[in-house]
Amino acid sequence: MKLRDGRHLAYQENGVPKEEAKHKIVFVHGFTSNRLDPMIVTNEAVRELGVYVVTFDRPGYGESDPDPNRTPKSLALDIEELADYLGLGSKFYVVGKSMGGQVVWGCLKYIPHRLAGAALVAPVINYWWPSFPAKLANEAYKLQLPQDQWALRIAHYAPWLTYWWNTQKLFPSSAVIARRQVATQQGAYESLHRDMKIGFGKWEFDPMAMENPLPNDEGKVHLWQGDEDKKVPVDLQRFIAKKLPWIQYHELPGAGHALHYVPGMIEGVLRALLVGEEGK
Numbered sequence: 001m002k003l004r005d006g007r008h009l010a011y012q013e014n015g016v017p018k019e020e021a022k023h024k025i026v027f028v029h030g031f032t033s034n035r036l037d038p039m040i041v042t043n044e045a046v047r048e049l050g051v052y053v054v055t056f057d058r059p060g061y062g063e064s065d066p067d068p069n070r071t072p073k074s075l076a077l078d079i080e081e082l083a084d085y086l087g088l089g090s091k092f093y094v095v096g097k098s099m100g101g102q103v104v105w106g107c108l109k110y111i112p113h114r115l116a117g118a119a120l121v122a123p124v125i126n127y128w129w130p131s132f133p134a135k136l137a138n139e140a141y142k143l144q145l146p147q148d149q150w151a152l153r154i155a156h157y158a159p160w161l162t163y164w165w166n167t168q169k170l171f172p173s174s175a176v177i178a179r180r181q182v183a184t185q186q187g188a189y190e191s192l193h194r195d196m197k198i199g200f201g202k203w204e205f206d207p208m209a210m211e212n213p214l215p216n217d218e219g220k221v222h223l224w225q226g227d228e229d230k231k232v233p234v235d236l237q238r239f240i241a242k243k244l245p246w247i248q249y250h251e252l253p254g255a256g257h258a259l260h261y262v263p264g265m266i267e268g269v270l271r272a273l274l275v276g277e278e279g280k
Contacts, residue, residue, distance in 0.1 A: 001085050009082060010035060010063035011056040014046070021052035023116075023274045024088045026079055029055065030098030031124075031195055034062035040095065045267040049274055056082060058103070060190030068190075070198060072106035072205075079103070080111045091116040091219075093273060098231075098257065099124045102199050105207045108221065112213035119222045119273045122229060122259050125236050126200055128156055131208035131243060132236065140233035148174055155196040162193045212246035222248045222272055224265075226255030248272070 001009050012035045015021065029037040035055040040046065046053060058075065059067035067074060083092050093116050096104035101123020108118060127137045141149060151174035154165045166174050174196070214221060225237040234251070241249035250272070255262050 001082065003078060003081055005067075007059065007065040007067060008063075009056055009059075009065070009078060011054055011082060011086075012036070013086075014040075014053040014055060015051045016047060018052045018086070018088075020050065022050035023052070023093060025051060025053045025093045025095055026083060026088075027053055027055045028079075028094065028096040028100030028103045029058065029061070030096075030100045032192060033097075036062075037097070040266060040270070045270045049270060051270065051274070054082065054086060054088075058100075058191075058195075060194055066190035066194070070194060072102070072198070072203060073110050075103050076106040076110040079107060080114055083114065090114070093117045093119070095119045095121065095269070095273070096123060097121045097260070099195055099199060102126070108213040109205050109207070109210060115214060115219055117214070117219035117221065117273050119224070119269050121224045121269060122226065122232055122257050123223065123237075124199060124232055125240070126203060127152065127236075128200070129203065129208060130206045132239065136235060136239060140236050143230075143233055147171075151196065152200045155200040156202070159197040159201055162197050166193060166196075208240060208243045210244070214246075220248055220273065220276075221246060222250060222269070224250045224252065224259055224269060226252045226257065226259055226262075228254055229257045231257045 001011065003009055018024070025040070027037070027040050029035065035057045037055060040053055057064035059065065059070050059078070079094065091114055094104050094107050095118070096102070101120040104118050104120050104123065107115060127141045144152070150171070151165060155162050223237065223241060225232070225234055227234045241247050252259065252262060252265070259265050
């Protein structure tokens, strides 16, 4: 589809036909992934619950055009425009995995009136969100590998050096990127490196300063986290859950970052989000 600013956004429709669906979900993929992410669309519960799922390539990934001006707000507006283009109705659900979880925060901030509910699955945090106590954020930050600490520090304090740092050979660059090199049609700068600059840069808002975006029982917001996640420290997610009482927090003992591999996990996410049944 062609967006308001002339960019093209690639998407894929999944699940039951839109006209027959009881629920409509926009799924947001994570770092180094794309619209073909199988997390939700291959789950049997999608058909059982009558779910239509649209996945899309975030700007700079897959077949979607880059967005040099991308911000948390602009991507939320892209999602709203996609939903209107596909005729999803006045309200729909959003589910974000890993880095896609940050996009869900943007949706909760900028288009809450369009949301029937939201789920953040192992959402990546930003260590520089103002509400984090400095000691807590620093301790969690130091749990990352030294090269990842440097990569995130540069993305935050010197974003113009992000591409250089992650391509130079003098010092170890991001271990996450090095372990998960993928072919990106738009290039690593417009996908992986821009993700780092935005995800760990200076945000337009602090998620933990938000009032309930879905008041009066207009919808629920769920957050799932594994307590052995090496990429997203569980202590920070626990702090967010305590800070925001309107978050329904689900912690999985013994689980890491790839929660979609936990048996029953995705069905639990869908049932908790769509029909109010407590998930794993």
